[in-house]
Amino acid sequence: MIRQLRENEALPLDLLLLADPSEKLVKEYVSRGKCFIMELDEAMIGTYVLIPTRPETVEIVNVAVSEDHHGKGYGKCLVLHAIETAKKQGYKTIEIGTGNSGVVQLALYQKCGFRMTSIDRDFFIRHYDEPIFENGIQVIDMVRLSLDL
Template sequence: MDIRRLPNTEPLPMDLLLEADPLEELVRAYAAFGYCYIAEDKGERLGTYVLVPLNKTTIEIKNIALATSARGKGYGKELLKHALAEAQRLCYETVEIGTGNSSINQLAFYQKLGFRMVSIDRDFFVRHYPEPIFENGIQCRDMIRLEYKISPL
């Protein structure tokens, strides 16, 4: 799998980005301020992520998604590790990520890779999304915020 930063001249992989965030308007807004990366293998798009700087020391993974055909093969772990390495290369100290209260698998995945829960933005998904979101039989209401502290080079 090869991961590369998408140049501004190349269209966003909206099909993948919308897997992780169903509002195209929001995806386009944060992607405009961040760096989009694409994972490919032999011309097939496997996954994507978007890094958005929050301040001089903190960057956020705003979106990370895999194609359905790429799930369960370790690509998500590779993609997340690449995002952490890229944040370190860009000289950030902290990487943040947010996910829904109903995203049970993602919460476990991020913690297994060293992320720690730091806050809850209550009713985030109720305030920002016009339609209710359900996952794992649970309404996605709250944003769980996690962070990863990068070791200095």
């Protein structure tokens, strides 16, 4: 089951930090958007955050699934739920970004219909104090993707 996080519920920081190592940035963008959670047997196992960015445009800024639930299709369920949520809310475009080293994420987003639109060069150098490595590659650039709804 996927649902919006209730106001009285604690932010699932442990999950959000799997996709973004900066607690400061996570808290900042969650405050501007809506956090959704995926539950399995009453445990939070996944999350995503939607934030409006421009008129008729919304962005998925964090998609995370607990590590012991990887490879089971939950990430795809979260992304598809985000797309449907954006459609129901009247958005015309949904965007998402991932690091240049996120080969699994890039494949997932394209399977869900997203197309690459741009590269934000040095994004992770500008916004993070410590270097980030994924798949043995330093995460430097943000690959931006979008989907017309």
